[in-house]
Amino acid sequence: MEPIYDQRAQVFKALCDPRRQKILALLQGGEKCACKLIEEMGMPQSSLSYHMKVLCASGIVVGREEGKWIHYRIDPAGSRRAVELLQAITTSSCDTDNNSCCCAHL
Amino acid sequence: MEPIYDQRAQVFKALCDPRRQKILALLQGGEKCACKLIEEMGMPQSSLSYHMKVLCASGIVVGREEGKWIHYRIDPAGSRRAVELLQAITTSSCDTDNNSCCCAHL
DNA sequence: TTATTACATCGAAAAAAATGGATTTGAAAG
DNA sequence: CTTTCAAATCCATTTTTTTCGATGTAATAA
Numbered sequence: 001m002e003p004i005y006d007q008r009a010q011v012f013k014a015l016c017d018p019r020r021q022k023i024l025a026l027l028q029g030g031e032k033c034a035c036k037l038i039e040e041m042g043m044p045q046s047s048l049s050y051h052m053k054v055l056c057a058s059g060i061v062v063g064r065e066e067g068k069w070i071h072y073r074i075d076p077a078g079s080r081r082a083v084e085l086l087q088a089i090t091t092s093s094c095d096t097d098n099n100s101c102c103c104a105h106l
Numbered sequence: 107m108e109p110i111y112d113q114r115a116q117v118f119k120a121l122c123d124p125r126r127q128k129i130l131a132l133l134q135g136g137e138k139c140a141c142k143l144i145e146e147m148g149m150p151q152s153s154l155s156y157h158m159k160v161l162c163a164s165g166i167v168v169g170r171e172e173g174k175w176i177h178y179r180i181d182p183a184g185s186r187r188a189v190e191l192l193q194a195i196t197t198s199s200c201d202t203d204n205n206s207c208c209c210a211h212l
Numbered sequence: 213t214t215a216t217t218a219c220a221t222c223g224a225a226a227a228a229a230a231t232g233g234a235t236t237t238g239a240a241a242g
Numbered sequence: 243c244t245t246t247c248a249a250a251t252c253c254a255t256t257t258t259t260t261t262c263g264a265t266g267t268a269a270t271a272a
Contacts, residue, residue, distance in 0.1 A: 015118035079196035090185035
């Protein structure tokens with residue numbers, strides 16, 4: 001498979017799991033330390049670490065190191081990029097109201 | 107896990123696989139019959155059928171039956187719903203410029 | 213230094229997703 | 243009716259993802 005499709009898939013990989021959806025919902029309330037997320041998610045530390053890695057790989061979440069703590073938050077720029085990507089890949093050429101549609105001449 | 111997170115995850119499940127990304131890219135060119143997708147994807151019929159089921163479950167793709175053929179296309183309404191959902195779940199309360207942020211009083 | 217704390221990584225097992233041939237369904241044609 | 247064709251479903255296997263205890267790493271505290 002072409003790497004472009006892997007890259008796109010990686011962004012949405014962050015969003016296709018209910019646990020990561022819940023983590024995102026928790027982060028909507030603002031920046032949270034990993035230890036706080038472990039507690040609120042009720043999962044072992046290694047499991048949360050795994051999910052945070054997937055979330056960060058998508059660019060939607062970023063971690064801020066502060067001493068031995070890491071504070072995670074939703075990155076508005078990453079969110080915007082994901083939204084724009086989703087728009088770009090789910091807009092059919094025939095949806096536009098310009099004349100770029102291949103069927104416009106038929 | 108709360109069912110709301112499963113529902114959200116299901117939408118993005120359609121987008122987290124490189125094969126489905128490629129199918130979406132093909133559908134951006136306009137409606138396509140399943141047999142055409144099988145040919146262009148180079149995968150067995152049962153595999154394509156599986157991926158189309160995932161894509162349709164997300165609401166982003168819809169199938170139109172015509173005799174014994176099924177024509178698949180990206181549904182603009184489904185696309186819009188997905189984009190709006192993504193926006194809603196990745197916007198932190200602290201990103202808004204109104205006073206609804208919990209930190210606004212600090 | 214050693215001890216402790218917070219998190220990442222490892223590694224094996226479990227769970228879930230994907231594959232693909234075989235079969236079934238359902239519609240159109242003969 | 244039977245045949246044919248397109249697509250869904252079944253099912254066993256393979257692949258990928260997720261889990262979680264154990265271990266490693268890096269920073270702080272004593």
